[in-house]
Amino acid sequence: MTDGLGLFDNSRGQNRHDDDYDDYDYDDEPRPPRKKRRRSPTFWVIAIVVVALIAGGAWYGVTQVLGFGGYDDYAGSGEHDVVVEVKAGQGTADIGAALKEKDVVASGRAFSAAGEDQPKVKSIQPGYYLVKTKMSGKAAVDRMISKDARVGQLQIKAGTRLDDIKLPDGKVVQGVLTQISNAGTVTIDGKKTGPTVADLLKVVEATTDLTQLGVPQWAAPFAVKAEPKRRLEGLVAPGVYNVQPGQTAEELLKKVLTDSASMFDGWGMPKLAEKSGYTPYQVLIIGSLVEHEGIEKDFGKIARVVYRRLETNDRLRFDSTVNYLLDAPIVTTDDKARGTQSPYNTYVVAGLPPTPISATSEPALKAAAAPEPGSWLFFVKCQKDGTSCFADTPEQHDQNRQTARANGAF
Known part of the structure; x- marks a missing residue:
């Protein structure tokens, strides 16, 4: 049956000859499965x-x-002395790793485990510590938290001079160079190693470009012109310094002076001095005078007196500058000391001394850069606590001196 269009032509399916399938490529044989690649042993x-x-x-x-x-853990209290550094931000595990690196402990875990029940371990400060190799974890913990383990630290206070000074009572105050020498010296297995004060001075005197030692560029050209043994006066800012014991004199000086330069930078130097009318180095000198002549609450007024006297070409007449060259400084100098011929004697020489006379604190330095407004030309310590009385005229100053004596200020 057909519909004329061939849509329902059933005969096509029923009467198709076998050869009608010749055009199709059927493969009656099943294909063999692919072989899996075997991994080698x-x-x-x-x-x-x-x-x-x-x-x-x-x-x-x-x-x-x-x-x-x-x-792993060693047994015993150790064998040979060794210096280990603890860096800022290190925790107990980091310290243990640092000790392991120096063979102080057999493993970082030995130190950490021993310190779990010791709260002081968490209070170990950055710096250098003298310990021993091959210590047990407990021995290492006990050593690290002991008071005498810390080495290589020096603390410079405001007013500290480069050299040692002897006070009227006979007590000796260590100067900056002595403190650097002491901090840089350590005894390793019974042998002391580190530079002397003389070694430090040799480096300073032989250095023509002080910036190589870490002195700020705003100070180096002026400081190098000073007497060689006084070149670094005032260039080590007050603060705490950590140095590695056993280093050379040059290495120690570079470390301290570089850290000091960073402190000055943090205080705003040299930009701090821009509006003062003086060079940054001169401001540092003024700051050192202010530091010695009064207490902090009077720094601004004392700095104003310095400015006023310099502006009028008057001599400063400060006992602190006379005392600078004395082995045993006193509060009030006598006529003999004031008559000494020296560029530091401001009773004899007008203007500023050639270098600072000691380490200058941040408040004194800032007062030197921006003195308190006023017309004072004179001052004297008139209270036992160090407070000064200020005056515009010699008559007012004489009255303040009488008040000072009455108060037992000097």
């Missing part, structure tokens, strides 16, 4: 080793961090 060995290493490393890290499992 070497591959599996490598894979197993890699997995084992990763798993072992992960487990070791967990045991070290969380405290699971055992750890």
Whole structure:
């Protein structure tokens, strides 16, 4: 049956000859399955080793961090002296790693585990510590928190001179150079190593460009013109310094002076001096005078007196500058001392001394850069606490001196 269009021509399906299928490419035979590539024994060995290493490393890290499992530890209190540095921001684990690197402890975990019940471990400050190699974790903890373990630290106070001074009561105040020498000297296995004050001075005197030692560029050209042994006066700012004991004189000086330059920079130098009318180095000199002549609440007024006298070409007449060259300074100098011929004697020479006379604090330096407004030309310590009385005229000054004597100020 047909519909004329061939849509329902059933005969096409019923009467089709076999040769009608010749145009189709059927493969009656089943294809063989693809063969899987076999891994070589070497591959599996490598894979197993890699997995084992990763798993072992992960487990070791967990045991070290969380405290699971055992750890290596030496026995005893150690063998040979060694200096170890603790850096800023390091925690107990970091300190343990630093000790392990120097063979102080057998493992960082030995130190960490021993310190778990010792709260002082968390208070260990950045700096250098003298310990021993091959210490047990507990011995290392006990040593690190002991008072005498810390080495290489010096603290420069405001008013400290480069050289030692002897006070009227016979007490000796160590100067900057002595403190650097002491901090830079350490005894390793019974042998003392470190530079002397003379070694430090030799480096300073032989250096023609002080910036090589870390002196700020705003100070170096002026300081180098001073008497060689006084070149660094006032260039070590008050503060705490950490140096590595056993280094050379040059290395120690570079460390201290570089750190000091950073402090000055933090205080605003040299820009701090821009509006003063004086060079930054001159402001540092003024600051050192202010430091010695009064207490902090009077710094601004004392600085104004300095400015006023310099402006009128008057001599400063400060006892502090006369005392600078005396082995045993006193509060009030006598006529003999005031008659000494020296560029530091401001009773004899007008203007500023050639260098600062000591370490200058930040408040004194800022007062020197921006004195308190006023017309004072004179001052005297008139109270036992160091407070000064200020005056515009000689008559007012004489009255203040009488008040000072009545108060027992001097």
